Amino acid sequence: MSEQLRQLIFDTQAAFRAKPEAAQATFRSSSRLTDGFRSEVSIRQHRLAADEPAALGGADSGPNPVELVLAALGTCQEITYRAYATAMGIPLDSVSVELVGDIDLRGFFAVDESVRSGYQNIRGTVNIESSASEADLQKLRAVVDAHCPVLDILTNKVPVSLNLSIKSAKAA
């Protein structure tokens, strides 16, 4: 796929350069809580479920939301490594990512309002197997980290606005 993908990337860049409005993309998800803390998600034709481990009150029928954040970052790094290795003509035999995130649960549980509810930090390792020089791979890494969407989303602020829509239910 390498030559085809390289061409797709160059064609896409040319198209977006010529017509910036063609680069405006919208992504969507739709989810619903079912039993306990289990939530079922629809993303186009794809389905997944989140839940909490037993210690946090769930049935552990899926990863929890903060684990999904790590999954998003790891997969985004990997895809971005393959995309830019291909575009830059740098060989890349494999890429895998291990991530660890620390949360002080006093934030979520409202035990200490000075403690944030999300990750205090995320750290990890990107493992790559390649015949390229160390210098080329460090160049690749810099380009990847400058263009990886989920890395940007996590390390910078994203404005989020949520409307609350209430449907009155009869009291039981």
Place this chain on the structure above:
Amino acid sequence: MSEQLRQLIFDTQAAFRAKPEAAQATFRSSSRLTDGFRSEVSIRQHRLAADEPAALGGADSGPNPVELVLAALGTCQEITYRAYATAMGIPLDSVSVELVGDIDLRGFFAVDESVRSGYQNIRGTVNIESSASEADLQKLRAVVDAHCPVLDILTNKVPVSLNLSIKSAKAA
């Protein structure tokens, strides 16, 4: 589960108040790129896959990483609504979330370095069905938004540090 969950939340809060070090939690994910842009993720005993749609060079065998970010936010909101509705004794018959995120793909494709690669913004609707008063539900919403871990992760910065580990492969 409501009474049981309420007790679990109160017991957990008491435990963390008494022993803050018990609240320090670590979450992990491990992923590996397979074919094309498909990446397979392991989170404890759970498995999921990410991929890109055809227009972005993938085989569309799963949601993409930025869609996983939306899934994380939607499910986190829902779980946090149920947890705090239970703790606060506010009835909650159902909760579902629709999210939309906008990305200018000139960022990811390095067409314009002034364009961020991640979401420009995320917006959406939280739908709840409840017999509680509007005032109680607005109070619930404020508590949820102040304690939802993924909302905090997205709207505030998270420090991320990634090591690159290189394994030399023989040139083909």
